[in-house]
Amino acid sequence: MSVIVQNEQNEKKGFLTPRRRRALKGWLTGFLFALPVILGILIFSYYPAIQTFFWSFTDFNGLEITEWSFYQYEYMFTIDPDIWRIFGNTLLYAFVSVPLGLVLGYFLALAANFKVKGVPVYRLLFYLPVIIPGIVSGILFSTILGGNEFGVINEILHALGMSAGKNFKFFLSGETAMGSLLFMGVWTVGGSMIIWLSAFKNIPDTLYEAAKLDGANAWQRLVKITLPMSTPMIFYNLITGIIGALQCTTPLVIDAAGITGAPGSGFDNSLYFVAIKIYNEAFGGGAYYAYASAIAWVLFAFIGILTIIIFSTSKWVFYGEED
Amino acid sequence: MEQNITLAGNIPVAANEDKMRSARRKRIILKIVQYAVLSLITVFLIFPFVVMIIRSFMRDGYSLAEFSAASTLKNWKDLFSDGAYMTPLLKTVIIVVVNVVIMPFASSLCAYSFARTKWKGKELTFALMLATMMIPASIVQLPLYVLFSKLGWLNSVLPLTVPNLFGGGAINIFLFRQYIRSLPKELEEAAKIDGASAFTRYARVTLPLCKPILIFVAVNAFTANWSDFMSPLIYMTSEDSYTLAVAIYQNTVGVRASAINVRMAAGVFMSVPPAIIFLLFQKNLIDGLTVGAVKG
Missing domain, CATH: 1.10.3720.10 (MetI-like)
Known part of the structure; x- marks a missing residue:
């Protein structure tokens, strides 16, 4: 009897037995929920990335492609006089600013963890510079770190007795511009402070108490407990921080007019970063889309290799016993 | 604190008070240092924005010290x-x-x-x-x-x-x-x-x-x-x-x-x-x- 019923159903629905139908429906529901993001990453991430990859082997200028060649890469590595300086600047900035931010953020978090009244207010004040829009801090710090007698820090130093003719150059010198940009980053160290604070919270007090009983000093407690217990957080922030810093465009605001060269290149190209170069090539009037694409892909390849290296050497990351 | 109380029975009262006083003084000094550190950091981090606010109420081309002469809405x-x-x-x-x-x-x-x-x-x-x-x-x-x-x-x-x-x-x-x-x-x-x-x-x-x-x-x-x-x-x-x-x-x-x-x-x-x-x-x-x- 039951065999006959099943046969009938199979005949009626063909391929779609009730069970398969339910499975398909479940699959479809889940898929439909995710459909927007599937379309989103295809249209707005993967397809454009592939497009620039192809453009980098052409002479595309926004209108038409007339030839396919390796010329853009050849030009980049052998002819473009600025490119090595640009790669160097970008790497220097990323690999100094991110660790520097994490170290300073650690010390700031120590201060923000003092057991005194009113500490929450101080934490707020420390974090406040982080939420100021980038464009605002850009114009603000080109005034604070102004390289002439109108720069705020120079003004203060003059008031404190520095001779009137002398001024710190800050962004107006090839030698001090990078240092000034790194110095500017110090003001947003509240971001990593917050992350350190929550990392501290996740470390059980008993560990520190036990270490204290065993006679460990503050340095030993940092190296043997705090750092090992915070490795997932350090790891995550190193990766995302460096990927972000490699795409830094802050000098575009500081040096909007391009005092000695292209907009955002800083004094004597001292702040010329990859992302700014790409912007200038593509949108700076020349519409060198193919060349911009080639530089963008070199940047992307570097980020990809870096991420793989960090992930494959991440055995030192402590994820706790659960994972 | 607790230690001092438990020791109170064995140690002469004066010595005990001395200890408590120096401990309290230490704690107060620590707090003052901590507040000083916190306030210094705050001044450093907030001063650019104070400058921005002051400048927004000043005419162009004056230094901060000339605020009263150059203030404007x-x-x-x-x-x-x-x-x-x-x-x-x-x-x-x-x-x-x-x-x-x-x-x-x-x-x-x-x-x-x-x-x-x-x-x-x-x-x-x-x-x-x-x-x-x-x-x-x-x-x-x-x-x-x-x-x-x-x-x-x-x-x-x-x-x-x-x-x-x-x-x-x-x-x-x-x-x-x-x-x-x-x-x-x-x-x-x-x-x-x-x-x-x-x-x-x-x-x-x-x-x-x-x-x-x-x-x-x-x-x-x-x-x-x-x-x-x-x-x-x-x-x-x-x-x-x-x-x-x-x-x-x-x-x-x-x-x-x-x-x-x-x-x-x-x-x-x-x-x-x-x-x-x-x-x-x-x-x-x-x-x-x-x-x-x-x-x-």
């Missing part, structure tokens, strides 16, 4: 009467409001799929989505510029809003997914037995429980779009389509470059909304920041 009057900043403000508000509405819903919808449904290819899709965080913005901006220009979207708010309908950002989906997975499954299973469809379960059961992360994503959508600079700089190039950030930037070069202190006023003005939002929602923000950062 003109910068603020100019800021609010000048179309160079007020038209962009309107544009910015439109973009921000639209994104604050669509980003939390778009990302929660997709996150629900990754957290609560089963389908073939789910893990792969999730990994591919997370991998997009590695793709530099400058690699996609150029083709998107070409695409938007073909669609005739340049200089409109569409390039800055429509893409957010499609998922609302990988990091937001990731945070939502983590949060939904931490919610108890029982409520949903009960709703399922009652015959609720998947969409009803998402909208009626899960979403109301996601309030903290909804607020986090909405607040982030606010600050990110309010401050966004590179995308509007690329996609909105005609002067009547500038956002506030681009207007401030464009006014640093060209005819308005000389009006430094109007720009300072604009900077103060532009910093106020994110600051207020941060003060109102600081708990959500800090919790949300650390979900992603600490758990990795």
